Amino acid sequence: xxxxxxxxxxxxxxxxxxxxxxxxxxxxxxxxxxxxxxxxxxxxxxxxxxxxxxxxxxxxxxxxxxxxxxxxxxxxxxxxxxxxxxxxxxxxxxxxxxxxxxxxxxxxxxxxxxxxxxxxxxxxxxxxxxxxxxxxxxxxxxxxxxxxxxxxxxxxxxxxxxxxxxxxxxxxxxxxxxxxxxxxxxxxxxxxxxxxxxxxxxxxxxxxxxxxxxxxxxxxxxxxxxxxxxxxxxxxxxxxxxxxxxxxxxxxxxxxxxxxxxxxxxxxxxxxxxxxxxxxxxxxxxxxxxxxxxx
Numbered sequence: 425x426x427x428x429x430x431x432x433x434x435x436x437x438x439x440x441x442x443x444x445x446x447x448x449x450x451x452x453x454x455x456x457x458x459x460x461x462x463x464x465x466x467x468x469x470x471x472x473x474x475x476x477x478x479x480x481x482x483x484x485x486x487x488x489x490x491x492x493x494x495x496x497x498x499x500x501x502x503x504x505x506x507x508x509x510x511x512x513x514x515x516x517x518x519x520x521x522x523x524x525x526x527x528x529x530x531x532x533x534x535x536x537x538x539x540x541x542x543x544x545x546x547x548x549x550x551x552x553x554x555x556x557x558x559x560x561x562x563x564x565x566x567x568x569x570x571x572x573x574x575x576x577x578x579x580x581x582x583x584x585x586x587x588x589x590x591x592x593x594x595x596x597x598x599x600x601x602x603x604x605x606x607x608x609x610x611x612x613x614x615x616x617x618x619x620x621x622x623x624x625x626x627x628x629x630x631x632x633x634x635x636x637x638x639x640x641x642x643x644x645x646x647x648x649x650x651x652x653x654x655x656x657x658x659x660x661x662x663x664x665x666x667x668x669x670x671x672x673x674x675x676x677x678x679x680x681x682x683x684x685x686x687x688x689x690x691x692x693x694x695x696x697x698x699x700x701x702x703x704x705x706x707x708x709x710x711x712x713x714x715x716x717x718x719x
Contacts, residue, residue, distance in 0.1 A: 465518065465693060466704065471525040472496070481533075483578045485571070488537040490579075491517050492586075493524035499590035501718035502583040504576075504610065505532040506603030508692055509560050510549060512542035515694035526711060528596070528718075529588045531579060535606070536563040538571075550696060551689075564602055569609055569635050576610035580617050594619025594646075594718050598710065600691060604629050604650075608637035611646040620717040622649040622710050624691040625656060630666035641670045647717045648678040651706040653688040679709065 476493040491512060494500060503523055507516045512534040520532040534542040544563065549556045576597075584591050595617050599607035604626015611618040621644075623629065629650065630638040648671065652664055664680050671678035686702040689695040693703075 465522055472527055474521060474524040476521065476524070481578065481582050483537075484574055485538050488575070488579075489534045489541045491520055491532045492530070493517075493520045493532075494529035494586075494588040495524060495527055499588060500527055500529045501593035501714070502586075502589045502595045503528045503530045503714070503718075504579050504583065504595060504597040505530060506535060506597070506599035506606040506610075507532065508601035508603060508689065509551060509564055510556075511536050511544045511560070513545070513694070514547070515692055519693065526714075528714065529583070529586065531583055533575070533579060535567060535575070535603070536560070538566060539563045548694070552696065567602075569605075572606050572609040573613045576606070576613040580610075580614045584617070596620040596622070596714050596718050597646075598622045598624070599626060600624045601627060601689065605637045608640060608644075611644045611648075612640035615643060615645045618644075618646045620648070620713050621646045622651070622713055624651045624706055625653040625686075625688045626650065627656065627688075630663040630670070638667055638670045641676060642674045644674075644676065646676075647713060648676065649709055649713045650678065650680045651691070651709065652680065652682045653686055653690060654682060654684055655687050657682045679713070681709075 472495040474493055475496045479490050479492050481488045516532050520530040523530045536544050545556055583589050597607050597610045604623035605628050607621045607623050611621045683702045686699045687697040689697050690699040691703045
């Protein structure tokens with residue numbers, strides 16, 4: 425989970441690489457300002473032509489602003505994306521588009537819609553900035569297992585109403601950082617629809633608390649992928665063991681791997697610790713998960 429300890433690791437990483445976080449974000453901003461965010465990601469072989477739209481979804485708690493990207497023709501398996509603590513922004517829109525080019529109807533949500541519409545932070549903002557942390561952390565703390573369950577059910581129902589979605593196929597879901605627990609609660613909230621879930625540098629997946637996400641595993645059916653940051657594993661090496669034991673006991677397929685040299689946040693293309701090689705390896709495992717389970 426994003427905290428001061430993981431931020432210290434991120435700052436040390438950029439210093440070691442001889443690159444300030446401000447410089448990396450300036451480079452990202454230049455690309456995004458020139459409609460070139462996609463240039464930061466490798467191309468998709470046999471990419472499908474896609475369409476996209478910004479949409480508002482009414483929930484029990486308000487109106488969620490979201491981004492929906494999908495192949496321009498046909499119907500496809502749906503995917504629900506939970507961003508990290510900086511919420512819906514250009515980087516995650518592009519990540520959603522990339523998944524759509526692979527043949528999925530992708531809904532990327534603003535998890536903080538109860539407090540603010542996206543973008544909830546300024547362009548190129550960093551969790552390493554104390555002002556940014558002080559802005560997003562209260563919004564993150566306003567979310568809990570109840571809001572996760574409620575939102576998951578609402579978004580799944582919305583997806584099933586869309587003409588671009590093939591409802592004969594299972595839904596997938598992905599989550600980054602704080603989106604990790606959201607994924608695990610999502611697959612438990614609508615177990616008959618969610619067939620696959622993946623977390624990337626997810627925090628708080630297996631804790632000693634009575635509401636720990638891993639306790640929901642017996643209530644789920646989805647095949648799972650957990651891509652664990654190296655430093656997150658160092659801080660809590662027991663988490664992966666607890667997850668493995670819970671999945672094995674429930675008889676649920678799960679791939680759990682610590683990504684060597686990849687720090688918390690490594691999969692987000694605008695992160696100061698973005699690690700392209702390991703992010704691409706995690707991406708390939710995600711595509712394998714979906715190919716095998718969203719049929």
